[in-house]
Amino acid sequence: MSSTRPLIAIDWGTSSLRGARLGASGQVLESREFPRGILTVPPGQFESVFQELFGDWMQAPGALCLISGMAGSRQGWQETPYCPCPAGFAELGQHLLWLQPGRIALVPGLSCLGADALNTPDVMRGEEVQIFGALQMSDRDSATLVLPGTHSKWVQVQGGRVTQFQTFMTGEVFALMSQHSILGKTMDLQGAFDEAIFLQGVDQSQQSGSVLHHLFAVRTLGLFERLSAAQLPSYLSGLLIGEELRHQTASAHPEPVILMGSEALTLRYTLALQHLRIPCQSRGAEATWAGLFALASAC
Amino acid sequence: MSSTRPLIAIDWGTSSLRGARLGASGQVLESREFPRGILTVPPGQFESVFQELFGDWMQAPGALCLISGMAGSRQGWQETPYCPCPAGFAELGQHLLWLQPGRIALVPGLSCLGADALNTPDVMRGEEVQIFGALQMSDRDSATLVLPGTHSKWVQVQGGRVTQFQTFMTGEVFALMSQHSILGKTMDLQGAFDEAIFLQGVDQSQQSGSVLHHLFAVRTLGLFERLSAAQLPSYLSGLLIGEELRHQTASAHPEPVILMGSEALTLRYTLALQHLRIPCQSRGAEATWAGLFALASAC
Structure with missing residues (x-):
């Protein structure tokens, strides 16, 4: 053909x-x-x-x-x-x-x-x-590709073939927590993306302990007025993307990771990966x- | 008074x-x-x-x-x-x-x-x-107490005073994933609790990698017919309770952990803690x- x-x-x-x-x-x-x-x-x-x-x-x-x-x-x-x-x-x-x-x-x-x-x-x-x-x-015919989204994919390619991949439910968990959980009640989802607060969330997710505990901080940081309602979505996003990246290390990625997705999401992943000193390149979703x-x- | x-x-x-x-x-x-x-x-x-x-x-x-x-x-x-x-x-x-x-x-x-x-x-x-x-x-006037529930609490008591505690959103995340996520679509929530499958979920949660990835297995194990629709809720429950327990070790708990909650939940936590060789005692919720x-x- x-x-x-x-x-x-x-x-x-x-x-x-x-x-x-x-x-x-x-x-x-x-x-x-x-x-x-x-x-x-x-x-x-x-x-x-x-x-x-x-x-x-x-x-x-x-x-x-x-x-x-x-x-x-x-x-x-x-x-x-x-x-x-x-x-x-x-x-x-x-x-x-x-x-x-x-x-x-x-x-x-x-x-x-x-x-x-x-x-x-x-x-x-x-x-x-x-x-x-x-x-x-x-x-390149060998690379790690990351496709962020509702179900984020981490993909290993070697010699032009996909050898292994992992799905993370990061985007869906973000949507559920912000729309259906108690965390949503104190959150202003119209709040503009706040890079510094997002990276605070990324940092927090790298600390010891489970994300099931870290998530509850989205409630308490609001209750104690340490973060505003408009900042909470950025913090939640940082916690969850940080959890997805938690087991990645710079040494595991001598070559830059290739990010493919919407502009808004690849920006967040780029920020988080750079913060964790993992090299990355961003591509548009349109392949x-x-x-x-x-x-x-x-x- | x-x-x-x-x-x-x-x-x-x-x-x-x-x-x-x-x-x-x-x-x-x-x-x-x-x-x-x-x-x-x-x-x-x-x-x-x-x-x-x-x-x-x-x-x-x-x-x-x-x-x-x-x-x-x-x-x-x-x-x-x-x-x-x-x-x-x-x-x-x-x-x-x-x-x-x-x-x-x-x-x-x-x-x-x-x-x-x-x-x-x-x-x-x-x-x-x-x-x-x-x-x-x-x-006892010193103990670790665990109160499982929508928002599970791990509580340190020393000398009759609560010194520190941590909240885990385990129960709420279980409810959201089974009722509102894609995982719920292939799950029979009326399925009877399956102890062996629950412990498979606990084991899986102790492996390397993030719970955001482990969760997706609830979908794929169903798609590949390795687990039935009726078994999936037990597996999901094991994954999430296992994630809550992931950072606990037997050596951190020389004295038995005291569990307080509903009979159904304390049974699951008892199974998971025993599986991880962490000693525990169960009390009713009615204190x-x-x-x-x-x-x-x-x-």
Whole structure:
């Protein structure tokens, strides 16, 4: 399969659906975005939603469509088994699930087994194409990549293949604590990001003791008026991102860690990593199309 | 003030209101419980609710009423400043807030400053009377007490005074993760408690890495069908209680830790502590009346 076929690249996530029509060198010719994440699509309706939103693009002769993200989950278009690590372009290409042979395929997520005693599994869906896209755009084929978000991913890449990764529920725990816990009651979520307070939280998270204890300080520092309601979200964010970074050391990362995500989040992770003297580089989140283009070229 | 005065002991919490009329030796003569926690009482209405529910008891000649719990919080009857640690009966007695001098008083909560670099404050309201009640009923005046719950407390008592304590948000994080997070979606919360799976979670929490990562295994172990939906809550509970205990060691506890709380929770903590070879003894939660009785006798 060559990259000269018109490629329709789709990122179908939990809450949003994005697509791009790519040119022969991978450039974006046209893109579309819809609030039609998989949670909004009734079972059995995925094909018709796809046809409605992207059917015109698929009429181009020889069009190939690759779809990554939660569309391949049990709640999506069709469950696509995870591709086990180590995995690179070749393994992803072998594990594509063809909805229409040679024409429309779901890209599998990745799974790995942890290095712990029970080999606890871990999974991702959608991030793998960002990772391969970023590698494609860089000159490195071995790196540690960090994709902050609701479920933050720490990914080891060696020789162009993902060998191991770990998920941290940092973003989801932040959302739960600030929206649903007692901590939210004294917190002003509209408060502007406060870098100094954020780094206080990072420092506190590196002290001995459990994050389950450190979290309660978000309440008491407010009660004792040591922090204002507007400062508390920055402190909570520092505590949780600091907890995620707690077991990382500068010596474990002789090469800079590559950060990929939204601007707001990569800023926070950059601040925290620099504070802990772990070198890092920040990339934009937009490697999805490059990853799908490279996959189409390779498979 | 002597214990020969009739004592009305009240525990006015966030979601419930309990009261007991005590005899001259502290025995419970009569008790009442109402779903009238402070969250159900409009500002300014605390006195009339109290009169309505306990006014008859207060007509006894010389009646004294002590009220502990969240009634002394900013959202309660009247804000009662925390009594700073170290604190025993004498300090609590000095810091009572008299709503009617010599007749009705709010018992203050306790505050302490952490041993960390920032001396982060910690607080409790209501647990202090349980702690002093338990000490009153035991032969020890120095101990580590653990009060598991929504906000679990680890309390150091020396010479009959609370010298230091730490709050862990274990119970609240369990509730948030099982009810509001992605983990809840694959979990059967009606599943019976599974001791072996719970201890697997405890073991996992003692491994290297962050609880923010270990939590995600509740999802993947379900996805990979290594655990059933009914087993996942036991695993999550083991992970979180194990995280709370992670920094405790047998050598730090030559004397048994005293556990006070509901039967279901003290069972889980007993299992986890024994698994980690930390000696413990379990007491019932019902030391509140003994604590208020001892406070009335001492003040």
